[in-house]
Amino acid sequence: MLRFIVRRLLVTIPTILVVISLTWVLIKLAPGNFYSGEKRLPPAIEKNIREKYGLDKPWLQQYGKTMWSILRLDFGTSLRYEGQSVNSIIKNSLPVSAAIGLLAYLLALIVGVTAGSIAALKHNTRWDYGSMALAMLGISVPNFVLGPILVLIFSLTLYWLPPSRWAGFPSRNLILPVLTLSALQMAYIARLTRAGMLEVLRSDYIRTARAKGLSERDVVLKHALRGGLMPVISYTGPALAFLLTGTVVVEKIFALPGLGNYFIQASLNRDEPLIIGIVAFIAMTLLLMNLLVDIAYAYLDPRVRYQ
Amino acid sequence: MSSGKFKQIVGLVVLASLALSTYSCAIVKGDEEFFGSTTPPKQNIFRYVNGDEPQSLDPVMSSGQPEARLYMALYQGLVEYNPKTLAPEPALAERWHINNDSSEFTFHLRRNARWSNGDPIDANDFVYSFRRALAKETASPNAHMAAYLKYAGAYTAGDVFVRDPQSGQFLLARDFVDNLPTDPLSGAPVDAAKPEYLPDPNEPKADPDTAFHQQMHAPLRLTLPGDEKKRAKRIDANPKLKAAVAGKEFVPVKGEDIGVEAVDQYTVRLSLVQQAPFFLGLLAYQVFRLVPRKVVEQYGNAWTRPEHIVTCGPFKLKTWIPYDKIVLERDPMYWDAAAVKLDEIYFYPITENHTVMNMYKVGELDAVYNHAVPNPWLHVMRSKKDYMDAAEAAIDYLIMNTTKPPLDNVKVRKAFNLAIDKQAWAEWRRIVKPLTAFTPGGIFAGYPQPQGSTFDPGKARQLLGEAGYPVTQNADGSFSCPKFPVDQVEFFYNAQSANKAVAEWMQAQWKQNLGITVGLRAMEWKTFLESRENLEYKGFARGAFGADYMDPFTFLSIFYTGGDNGTGWEDPKYIAMLDEANRTLDHNKRYELLAKAEAYLLDAQPIIPIATPSVNFVKKPYVKGMYPNPASLYPWKYIYIERDQAKWDYSTPKLDTE
Numbered sequence: 001m002l003r004f005i006v007r008r009l010l011v012t013i014p015t016i017l018v019v020i021s022l023t024w025v026l027i028k029l030a031p032g033n034f035y036s037g038e039k040r041l042p043p044a045i046e047k048n049i050r051e052k053y054g055l056d057k058p059w060l061q062q063y064g065k066t067m068w069s070i071l072r073l074d075f076g077t078s079l080r081y082e083g084q085s086v087n088s089i090i091k092n093s094l095p096v097s098a099a100i101g102l103l104a105y106l107l108a109l110i111v112g113v114t115a116g117s118i119a120a121l122k123h124n125t126r127w128d129y130g131s132m133a134l135a136m137l138g139i140s141v142p143n144f145v146l147g148p149i150l151v152l153i154f155s156l157t158l159y160w161l162p163p164s165r166w167a168g169f170p171s172r173n174l175i176l177p178v179l180t181l182s183a184l185q186m187a188y189i190a191r192l193t194r195a196g197m198l199e200v201l202r203s204d205y206i207r208t209a210r211a212k213g214l215s216e217r218d219v220v221l222k223h224a225l226r227g228g229l230m231p232v233i234s235y236t237g238p239a240l241a242f243l244l245t246g247t248v249v250v251e252k253i254f255a256l257p258g259l260g261n262y263f264i265q266a267s268l269n270r271d272e273p274l275i276i277g278i279v280a281f282i283a284m285t286l287l288l289m290n291l292l293v294d295i296a297y298a299y300l301d302p303r304v305r306y307q
Numbered sequence: 308m309s310s311g312k313f314k315q316i317v318g319l320v321v322l323a324s325l326a327l328s329t330y331s332c333a334i335v336k337g338d339e340e341f342f343g344s345t346t347p348p349k350q351n352i353f354r355y356v357n358g359d360e361p362q363s364l365d366p367v368m369s370s371g372q373p374e375a376r377l378y379m380a381l382y383q384g385l386v387e388y389n390p391k392t393l394a395p396e397p398a399l400a401e402r403w404h405i406n407n408d409s410s411e412f413t414f415h416l417r418r419n420a421r422w423s424n425g426d427p428i429d430a431n432d433f434v435y436s437f438r439r440a441l442a443k444e445t446a447s448p449n450a451h452m453a454a455y456l457k458y459a460g461a462y463t464a465g466d467v468f469v470r471d472p473q474s475g476q477f478l479l480a481r482d483f484v485d486n487l488p489t490d491p492l493s494g495a496p497v498d499a500a501k502p503e504y505l506p507d508p509n510e511p512k513a514d515p516d517t518a519f520h521q522q523m524h525a526p527l528r529l530t531l532p533g534d535e536k537k538r539a540k541r542i543d544a545n546p547k548l549k550a551a552v553a554g555k556e557f558v559p560v561k562g563e564d565i566g567v568e569a570v571d572q573y574t575v576r577l578s579l580v581q582q583a584p585f586f587l588g589l590l591a592y593q594v595f596r597l598v599p600r601k602v603v604e605q606y607g608n609a610w611t612r613p614e615h616i617v618t619c620g621p622f623k624l625k626t627w628i629p630y631d632k633i634v635l636e637r638d639p640m641y642w643d644a645a646a647v648k649l650d651e652i653y654f655y656p657i658t659e660n661h662t663v664m665n666m667y668k669v670g671e672l673d674a675v676y677n678h679a680v681p682n683p684w685l686h687v688m689r690s691k692k693d694y695m696d697a698a699e700a701a702i703d704y705l706i707m708n709t710t711k712p713p714l715d716n717v718k719v720r721k722a723f724n725l726a727i728d729k730q731a732w733a734e735w736r737r738i739v740k741p742l743t744a745f746t747p748g749g750i751f752a753g754y755p756q757p758q759g760s761t762f763d764p765g766k767a768r769q770l771l772g773e774a775g776y777p778v779t780q781n782a783d784g785s786f787s788c789p790k791f792p793v794d795q796v797e798f799f800y801n802a803q804s805a806n807k808a809v810a811e812w813m814q815a816q817w818k819q820n821l822g823i824t825v826g827l828r829a830m831e832w833k834t835f836l837e838s839r840e841n842l843e844y845k846g847f848a849r850g851a852f853g854a855d856y857m858d859p860f861t862f863l864s865i866f867y868t869g870g871d872n873g874t875g876w877e878d879p880k881y882i883a884m885l886d887e888a889n890r891t892l893d894h895n896k897r898y899e900l901l902a903k904a905e906a907y908l909l910d911a912q913p914i915i916p917i918a919t920p921s922v923n924f925v926k927k928p929y930v931k932g933m934y935p936n937p938a939s940l941y942p943w944k945y946i947y948i949e950r951d952q953a954k955w956d957y958s959t960p961k962l963d964t965e
Contacts, residue, residue: 032833035448037370038852040840042451042868044464052446082363083608084629092629151665163665165655166631255657255666257630265360270833 001298005291012287019283020070020276024063027272034079034270053079066276075277080269086277089262093246094281097258099169100250101243103178105236108185113225113232115186116193120201120228121220131190138187147180147253164254177254181247185239189232197228230301237293241286245278340957341693344670347929347948351650356663358676360630360656364611366596367440367447372853372939373676375593377654380622380635380943382596385414385433385575386587390942391934391962393857395587399428399597399619399642400575404510406503408892409584410491411523413504413514416573421640422599423623430569435600438462438562449594452855455586457493457523457566457578458530465533467557468564478529478555483548488890490526493566493578497524514576519568523578530560582890584897585858592856621647621944630656648932648947667925673948674926677939682805685737688925692957695924700750700854700937702742702862705798705813705847705915706839710875713792714846718774720912723847725760725767726820729917732812739918745905746859747919750937754859754898757906759916764820771821778822786822793823796846799838802829806849809917813847839873848873850914854938859901860889866908876913928955934962 035041035049050056054065069076075086115131122128154176155163167173200206201224209219246260259278266274348354358373366378379388385403386395400414420428441450443465454460469478481487492503497516504513532538538557542549566578579586589595599617602610609615613627621643622635633654637647655672657663660681666672677699680688688694707714707723714720729741740748743759760766768778768786776791798814800806810827818824825846830838838844850873854861866872867885881904888900909916922935931954932945949955 030833031837033837036833036836036840038836038850039865040872041448044460045446045448045450048443048446048450048463048465049448052444077608080362081360081629082365082368083611089629148661155669156665159669162671163669164657164662165666165671252659253662255655255659255662257628261630268832 001295005295008291008294012284012291015287016280016283017067017070020067020280021063023276023279024066024272027270027275028059030270032270034272066273069273070276070280075280076273078266078271078274080266080271080274086273089274090259090277090281093257093259093262094244095169096166096256097246097251097260098244100174100177100181100256100258101240101245101247103174104182105185105240105243107178108182108189109232111182112186112189113193113229116190117197117220117225117228119190119194120197123198128194132194135187135190138183139191141183142249143180143184143247144249144253146183147176147250150176150180151253164256166256173254177250177256180253181243181250185243188235188239192231192235193228196231197224200224200227203227226300230297233293233296233300237289238286241282241289245282245285340691341928342664342688342691342925343668345693345928346670347927347950348673351648351948352653353649353651353930353943353946353948354653354671354673355655356657356666356672356675356679357633357654358656358679359658361633364616364624364627365608366593366598367445367449370449370593370855373656375940377633377635378593378596379620379940380652381618381620381624382593382598383420383620384590384592384595384597386590387942388591388936388938388940390932390945391936393591393936393938393940395591398591402509403587404504404507404514405587406492407505408492408582409586410493410579410582411503412577412579412586413570414575414577416575417642418573420619420642423618423638423640424599425640426599426601426617428597428619429572430575431572432597432600433575434567434569436597437567437595438565439598439603440594441565442562447594449592452589452592452594455579455581455583455589457580458528458560458564459566459580461530461560462562462565466530466560467533467538468528468530468560469552469555470558471554472556477558478551480527480529483529483545483551487527488581488886491579491582494524494527494580497521514570514574517568517570520570520576520578523566523568527580531557533559582892584892584894585856585860585889588858589856622649622652625651632656643944647944649943652943664925673930674933675924677922677924678920679924682808685923689737691925693925693928695922695926695935695959696738697922697935697959697962698740698747698749698937699920699922699939700747700857700861701920702745702747702852703739703809703917703920704742704745704850704852705917706850706872706874707847707913707915708842708844708875709913710842711795711845713774713776713795716774717912718770719776720915721760722767722770722774722821723817724912724915725763725770727813727816727915727917728762730762733918735812736808736918738921738923740921742916742919743909744916745908745914746862747854747937749919750854751857751859751898753895755902756859757902757909759909767820781822786820788822791821791823793825797826797828797844798847798849799828799830799835799844800849801832801835809849842873842875847915857938859898859905860885863901863905863908866913872913874913876911878907878911881907881911926956928957931956934960936962 054062078084078086078089115135119128119131151163154161161175162173165173206219206224209223246258246263248260248264251258251261262274263278266278357376359371361374361377362369362371364377364381366382383398385398385400387398389396399416399420401417403412403414405412416430422428437453439445440447441453441459441463443463450463470476531541542552568576570576597619602615602617606615613624616624618624618638621638621641623638625634625636627633635652637650638644641647660679663675663679664681664684667675689696707720709715729743733739733741742748743761744756746754746756748756771778771788776788778786778788780786798810800810807829814825814827839848852862852865863885866876867882884900884904884907888897888904891897891900922939926933929949930946931949932947933941
């Protein structure tokens with residue numbers, strides 16, 4: 001098991017370097033500069049700026065510098081936000097995204113698994129159709145529609161909850177963004193659980209369990225759920241990485257200082273160190289999450305054993 | 308995803324959005340006087356949405372409007388903007404003298420000015436701040452705003468003087484540069500017989516003459532590029548210069564050479580390279596604000612972090628959480644602290660306008676930044692008493708690539724201008740006024756703004772015909788212009804719904820009035836800028852510009868630097884006209900000359916003026932001392948929260964009355 005983990009971690013490093021290199025090339029190919037604006041800068045000033053940030057150096061040298069800083073896990077200083085290091089930006093914005101993302105996923109897990117299980121156990125009943133209809137709605141309604149609707153109802157009409165902004169953790173401000181973000185995940189998880197459970201409930205070992213006289217409760221909770229949740233576990237890796245590293249739309253709607261917002265702004269601003277830093281961070285998170293999922297498989301699925 | 312499913316989803320989204328927009332219109336309806344809550348905040352704190360996250364809290368590092376507003380709270384310079392007119396008012400300088408041809412400015416500083424850490428502010432702080440702002444290493448994007456200071460442009464560009472190593476004499480510009488205007492008074496020998504300054508009864512003692520002052524008054528030195536290749540090219544092109552340079556040494560232009568001097572502890576003297584009667588108005592611009600030498604030298608570019616920063620404005624930094632909020636608190640060290648009315652200001656960096664308006668409605672904000680009211684809400688918002696409607700010192704226009712046919716023909720350019728009904732556009736857009744000139748309408752009092760040509764589709768068709776593209780009328784009354792190479796023009800804009808509306812409107816106008824359907828092309832912002840700067844677009848591109856300072860020249864200067872204005876149009880005559888105007892001391896005469904240059908520009912038609920926008924924002928009626936001035940820049944010390952309802956603002960505050 002340990003050998004498996006070490007091997008996977010070692011494979012991670014070149015993967016990340018390839019991701020960074022591709023990102024770097026794309027940034028260099030993208031037209032425009034971080035300093036360009038409506039009124040063009042005089043050439044002398046443009047030259048000063050390029051010299052100050054090392055953009056006048058040959059590409060190979062710039063690439064080398066970028067890769068060297070990645071290897072030291074120091075992503076340098078943002079071009080757009082003078083004097084702010086990329087590391088500090090990630091450090092400050094990650095907790096916001098992570099709080100919202102984790103809460104949203106937790107909520108989605110609880111509701112999704114419950115709804116999915118009920119749908120599977122009461123297959124082809126009103127319960128099944130009802131929860132699957134809701135799930136379809138959750139998948140179909142994008143969060144930029146759901147968010148404003150929630151704000152409209154709970155903030156602007158009922159005046160129960162604040163319409164936006166970050167107010168620390170925990171706070172009432174979290175409720176609407178978490179709900180908005182979790183809707184889609186909830187729906188996905190409900191559908192995955194239902195599908196997984198349906199398959200498992202038809203399998204031989206469940207029949208065996210029932211045949212040996214186990215209570216339905218034990219059959220479902222001890223046997224069926226463990227197998228039925230495997231698709232959900234697979235989904236959790238990328239989903240968590242995605243949620244932890246920020247979701248632009250929800251962060252925009254609720255004016256949250258999260259990582260996703262920075263990522264989009266950095267790309268629009270051609271803020272090279274910040275883009276590279278966030279891409280590297282997201283890549284690492286994604287690979288780590290996938291590793292965790294694989295490990296979790298080993299414990300949950302008796303058929304999977306890593307040597 | 309299959310296309311069928313995709314279509315379904317798109318359909319659902321459209322349905323939901325429609326339902327939502329109807330609903331959101333429903334909530335902004337109603338006949339309340341004001342939009343949402345009008346309960347003043349319990350504490351004496353002003354909560355403001357400022358637009359974008361600031362790039363930096365270093366006043367020389369950004370030219371953006373959100374940053375400028377923050378800098379006005381944190382830093383001061385010699386002068387500060389008037390809250391209504393934006394005219395320069397005394398700030399750290401309590402009074403000043405301008406010499407007889409506006410080329411030398413002497414400022415007397417107030418003696419009670421202090422940094423937020425209690426250190427006194429004196430003339431040396433100005434010398435340091437100006438030199439730093441202009442230094443090559445600082446790489447300030449605004450350094451060119453200070454280029455009127457003697458040798459400032461050369462210092463920023465890293466240029467060199469040419470000196471004779473034996474005699475120590477410098478080569479002079481007048482010996483090698485053709486058509487150099489005569490030196491202004493600041494560069495002429497100090498002559499007691501011809502007083503440089505008018506006598507001032509309040510200031511009987513003249514400011515002392517110093518060695519540096521003498522140096523400034525010496526004839527202008529020649530400067531050459533610091534880059535060896537460029538310098539060699541320049542020298543080779545001029546045989547006289549080549550002969551003179553032999554045996555000489557090149558001395559880099561240093562910060563100590565630029566025209567800013569601490570005459571004594573509380574006197575700052577600025578020497579300009581030319582007559583510049585508008586220069587005082589420029590001095591409130593961010594690049595001229597003071598930065599604390601000790602802190603900058605100790606912490607480098609980390610000096611603006613909350614734990615290090617030292618400021619000199621009415622407010623100081625309390626907390627700064629990027630993309631969340633910036634909290635400023637009243638600075639007790641500020642020289643006019645007694646006049647500062649608010650305890651704290653919250654600046655929220657939010658650009659999602661629906662979010663901004665929601666926060667405003669529930670009473671979490673006291674005012675919002677300009678252009679924050681979303682378009683579909685305007686029909687309701689404009690009737691509210693907290694809606695601010697006033698002209699902005701900004702222009703919406705189209706630029707044309709004059710280097711490619713068919714728009715290299717001025718007749719074609721004029722035809723496309725004449726074929727747009729700007730009046731109708733303004734009525735439809737609701738928050739703009741039609742514009743036929745290149746400076747905004749109704750902003751610069753006394754400026755004889757030229758009137759460009761107005762909507763005249765008949766003349767437009769005639770001009771197109773003269774250019775070789777005859778327009779014919781079809782049986783159904785519509786027009787067509789079969790000879791026009793419609794594949795050679797497109798309308799480029801950066802993808803935003805408001806820009807798309809402009810593009811579609813113009814497209815419809817040209818189709819209706821000329822029978823020409825111009826294709827539209829949306830681009831991402833930076834890509835758009837690049838293709839516009841490099842003239843890689845064909846046809847038309849969207850343009851918009853907000854004043855850097857309150858003078859028509861801020862607009863006219865877009866075409867001052869030849870060739871890089873996105874149109875390819877350049878004309879030495881236009882530049883000469885602007886130069887002449889800027890050297891003219893009489894204010895009215897100068898305005899006339901600028902207007903003449905503007906008329907010349909309009910006649911050459913590299914641009915199509917569209918509209919003057921409105922400030923378009925909301926502020927709660929209890930917010931007083933905040934005026935919808937044309938640049939949306941507010942001197943924060945005047946703003947206060949009025950708790951007596953009788954004294955509230957029940958309409959847009961007027962800018963021309965007390």
